[in-house]
Amino acid sequence: xxxxxxxxxxxxxxxxxxxxxxxxxxxxxxxxxxxxxxxxxxxxxxxxxxxxxxxxxxxxxxxxxxxxxxxxxxxxxxxxxxxxxxxxxxxxxxxxxxxxxxxxxxxxxxxxxxxxxxxxxxxxxxxxxxxxxxxxxxxxxxxxxxxxxxxxxxxxxxxxxxxxxxxxxxxxxxxxxxxxxxxxxxxxxxxxxxxxxxxxxxxxxxxxxxxxxxxxxxxxxxxxxxxxxxxxxxxxxxxxxxxxxxxxxxxxxxxxxxxxxxxxxxxxxxxxxxxxxxxxxxxxxxxxxxxxxxxxxxxxxxxxxxxxxxxxxxxxxxxxxxxxxxxxxxxxxxxxxxxxxxxxxxxxxxxxxxxxxxxxxxxxxxxxxxxxxxxxxxxxxxxxxxxxxxxxxxxxxxxxxxxxxxxxxxxxxxxxxxxxxxxxxxxxxxxxxxxxxxxxxxxxxxxxxxxxxxxxxxxxxxxxxxxxxxxxxxxxxxxxxxxxxxxxxxxxxxxx
Amino acid sequence: xxxxxxxxxxxxxxxxxxxxxxxxxxxxxxxxxxxxxxxxxxxxxxxxxxxxxxxxxxxxxxxxxxxxxxxxxxxxxxxxxxxxxxxxxxxxxxxxxxxxxxxxxxxxxxxxxxxxxxxxxxxxxxxxxxxxxxxxxxxxxxxxxxxxxxxxxxxxxxxxxxxxxxxxxxxxxxxxxxxxxxxxxxxxxxxxxxxxxxxxxxxxxxxxxxxxxxxxxxxxxxxxxxxxxxxxxxxxxxxxxxxxxxxxxxxxxxxxxxxxxxxxxxxxxxxxxxxxxxxxxxxxxxxxxxxxxxxxxxxxx
Numbered sequence: 203x204x205x206x207x208x209x210x211x212x213x214x215x216x217x218x219x220x221x222x223x224x225x226x227x228x229x230x231x232x233x234x235x236x237x238x239x240x241x242x243x244x245x246x247x248x249x250x251x252x253x254x255x256x257x258x259x260x261x262x263x264x265x266x267x268x269x270x271x272x273x274x275x276x277x278x279x280x281x282x283x284x285x286x287x288x289x290x291x292x293x294x295x296x297x298x299x300x301x302x303x304x305x306x307x308x309x310x311x312x313x314x315x316x317x318x319x320x321x322x323x324x325x326x327x328x329x330x331x332x333x334x335x336x337x338x339x340x341x342x343x344x345x346x347x348x349x350x351x352x353x354x355x356x357x358x359x360x361x362x363x364x365x366x367x368x369x370x371x372x373x374x375x376x377x378x379x380x381x382x383x384x385x386x387x388x389x390x391x392x393x394x395x396x397x398x399x400x401x402x403x404x405x406x407x408x409x410x411x412x413x414x415x416x417x418x419x420x421x422x423x424x425x426x427x428x429x430x431x432x433x434x435x436x437x438x439x440x441x442x443x444x445x446x447x448x449x450x451x452x453x454x455x456x457x458x459x460x461x462x463x464x465x466x467x468x469x470x471x472x473x474x475x476x477x478x479x480x481x482x483x484x485x486x487x488x489x490x491x492x493x494x495x496x497x498x499x500x501x502x503x504x505x506x507x508x509x510x511x512x513x514x515x516x517x518x519x520x521x522x523x524x525x526x527x528x529x530x531x532x533x534x535x536x537x538x539x540x541x542x543x544x545x546x547x548x549x550x551x552x553x554x555x556x557x558x559x560x561x562x563x564x565x566x567x568x569x570x571x572x573x574x575x576x577x578x579x580x581x582x583x584x585x586x587x588x589x590x591x592x593x594x595x596x597x598x599x600x601x602x603x604x605x606x607x608x609x610x611x612x613x614x615x616x617x618x619x620x621x622x623x624x625x626x627x628x629x630x631x632x633x634x635x636x637x638x639x640x641x642x643x644x645x646x647x648x649x650x651x652x653x654x655x656x657x658x659x660x661x662x663x664x665x666x667x668x669x670x671x672x673x674x675x676x677x678x679x680x681x682x683x684x685x686x687x688x689x690x691x692x693x694x695x696x697x698x
Numbered sequence: 699x700x701x702x703x704x705x706x707x708x709x710x711x712x713x714x715x716x717x718x719x720x721x722x723x724x725x726x727x728x729x730x731x732x733x734x735x736x737x738x739x740x741x742x743x744x745x746x747x748x749x750x751x752x753x754x755x756x757x758x759x760x761x762x763x764x765x766x767x768x769x770x771x772x773x774x775x776x777x778x779x780x781x782x783x784x785x786x787x788x789x790x791x792x793x794x795x796x797x798x799x800x801x802x803x804x805x806x807x808x809x810x811x812x813x814x815x816x817x818x819x820x821x822x823x824x825x826x827x828x829x830x831x832x833x834x835x836x837x838x839x840x841x842x843x844x845x846x847x848x849x850x851x852x853x854x855x856x857x858x859x860x861x862x863x864x865x866x867x868x869x870x871x872x873x874x875x876x877x878x879x880x881x882x883x884x885x886x887x888x889x890x891x892x893x894x895x896x897x898x899x900x901x902x903x904x905x906x907x908x909x910x911x912x913x914x915x916x917x918x919x920x921x922x923x924x925x926x927x928x929x930x931x932x933x934x935x936x937x938x939x940x941x942x943x944x945x946x947x948x949x950x951x952x953x954x955x956x957x958x959x960x961x962x963x964x965x966x967x968x969x970x971x972x973x974x975x976x977x978x979x980x981x982x983x984x985x986x987x988x989x990x991x992x993x994x995x996x997x998x999x
Contacts (some may be wrong), residue, residue: 679772
């Protein structure tokens with residue numbers, strides 16, 4: 203994509219007549235289109251040409267006029283592993299012994315909660331084969347265009363492809379002005395993605411095709427702009443929402459102000475707690491950027507939980523867990539005095555790694571233990587800021603407000619049911635989470651043979667609190683009891 | 699490892715074991731007509747117990763090579779190492795009857811003494827130095843990164859002196875009050891060209907004073923290494939500079955302070971870990987010689 207400073211694209215710009223001749227633009231304001239001439243260009247791609255590449259930044263969306271493309275993830279869906287150790291007999295013995303003591307990752311880190319990878323198109327990618335096809339009339343790159351997120355996937359022409367590349371102003375005109383276009387997009391979504399979205403959530407995996415067919419026409423597809431409140435705490439609960447595009451902030455009012463409970467993205471859902479509980483919204487949900495949601499009305503929701511008791515039970519359990527966590531968080535926040543340690547963001551942490559510098563002999567056993575636990579790639583750097591006689595090393599804090607999770611184009615960074623933040627193997631290495639982390643606790647690690655290239659493929663890594671183990675390895679391996687994983691609010695309150 | 703309340707259980711065990719073995723040894727010596735001997739029943743008993751304690755203590759080295767293994771917290775292993783290692787010392791002395799024996803036993807005993815003394819020395823250092831480093835080196839970095847940071851600091855100083863940089867790259871001040879680590883706002887360099895006459899004193903100071911101080915290692919015994927002289931030298935430098943360039947001199951002084959801290963960190967780090975260079979190899983020597991000593995003693999009965 204080539205954008206000129208004044209917001210016009212380089213290339214085969216379409217004249218007003220050409221634009222109006224396209225069915226997608228039927229009903230759009232001529233005056234507006236005239237003002238934005240040059241913000242949409244026609245591009246032709248030969249088979250094999252890459253239209254956009256995952257991880258790259260851009261500001262345009264593409265509408266396919268002719269031909270077919272494949273959407274894929276180029277970054278391998280791999281788990282980060284450091285350099286291989288000793289080979290041969292000793293290496294084999296070592297490997298065998300390591301297997302005996304290594305945590306069982308089969309059901310923790312390497313097993314994601316959903317079965318598809320959300321991308322910036324009308325389809326999701328299956329985890330076992332992350333390739334999909336997009337054809338005539340399909341739009342991709344919407345989130346990049348509307349909110350400037352990195353491209354979530356690579357799109358490559360499989361036949362000769364003619365596509366329109368457009369800037370946000372044109373996409374806005376199209377979505378607001380052209381009923382045909384909006385209807386086509388919604389129809390594509392209902393047809394191709396709704397079922398995948400619902401089934402990608404383990405909770406809804408049991409929905410029958412028949413039920414989804416019925417739901418398809420009844421759900422509403424609603425769009426919100428940045429800052430729009432989708433549901434407000436205290437209002438009547440009248441629907442369940444499934445996030446289709448964008449990021450949603452879930453927050454609650456507290457005596458000290460607003461407390462962020464969670465960030466939701468494509469594929470996540472909200473609103474079930476109010477529907478299952480007292481019929482009142484327990485939190486507010488606000489659009490962080492351009493957000494589109496699928497609204498499932500209360501009647502359909504009730505029908506769903508009536509027909510599928512397993513879903514009802516699962517939702518009730520999840521809602522109870524969330525309610526408990528939220529209550530605990532609110533209780534903690536209301537009792538902690540706001541003091542200077544806010545300046546380092548320690549208040550934000552749910553689980554903070556501290557090193558007592560009066561005890562630490564700087565032996566780095568914590569770092570070695572971290573590397574040993576995570577396939578020789580350490581997630582801990584024994585350097586950082588100091589708070590009193592404690593070092594706050596570079597290691598994930600599992601923040602109450604996980605800013606790192608905003609904007610991930612493929613939704614690979616997420617929070618588990620508990621507090622830890624994990625980065626799934628389908629991370630495309632765009633580095634947005636690392637940039638978003640205010641504490642520099644996410645690192646980009648180069649992978650594979652490409653590590654020698656100028657722009658080597660990389661993946662983000664962060665501390666996952668050694669999921670699956672009773673205690674993080676850094677703490678367990680500290681011979682001097684200097685490393686501590688603590689809840690800072692309790693710890694410092696006790697200290698005070 | 700700090701000796702604190704968490705050692706209470708081990709301290710009690712150590713006290714009981716030491717008292718019991720001392721009483722047993724006293725009784726044994728009182729009854730032994732020819733004096734204590736390592737080959738006697740009691741002597742062998744002390745030898746076996748002491749060797750067992752030594753062996754258990756030595757296992758810490760193995761544990762440390764596998765820090766992620768879930769075989770007990772590393773701190774529990776270290777406590778065991780300290781107290782069993784300490785207990786082995788009197789037991790081995792009782793075994794030897796406070797003598798050195800033949801040449802092999804003498805070498806073994808000598809090495810054992812060194813291991814014990816270096817261990818105690820290391821333990822003492824660990825009670826003092828971590829806290830001392832925390833206080834003296836607020837801008838501490840990872841030890842292996844010291845040289846890298848040193849080079850970065852020098853580059854920053856060069857850029858500042860030439861007016862093409864600002865104090866930001868390594869300028870994390872970790873010293874302000876109880877809350878430390880606030881990033882100091884980067885200060886834009888004064889826009890004076892590199893060849894401006896006003897900068898000549900700065901450039902001369904950098905070349906003549908700072909570069910030697912930033913050499914690899916400790917930077918020699920340069921004047922800037924001494925905090926009082928450093929302060930005086932920068933005060934003098936300011937007298938030669940236009941007031942607009944005083945902030946640059948202050949930034950250079952901060953860089954030199956940080957460099958001095960890195961020197962301190964390196965020195966203290968060597969103290970904190972240097973004893974291990976003697977303690978660990980000699981410990982293994984003691985283990986090997988003990989095995990040889992046992993085999994020879996059994997062979998020649």
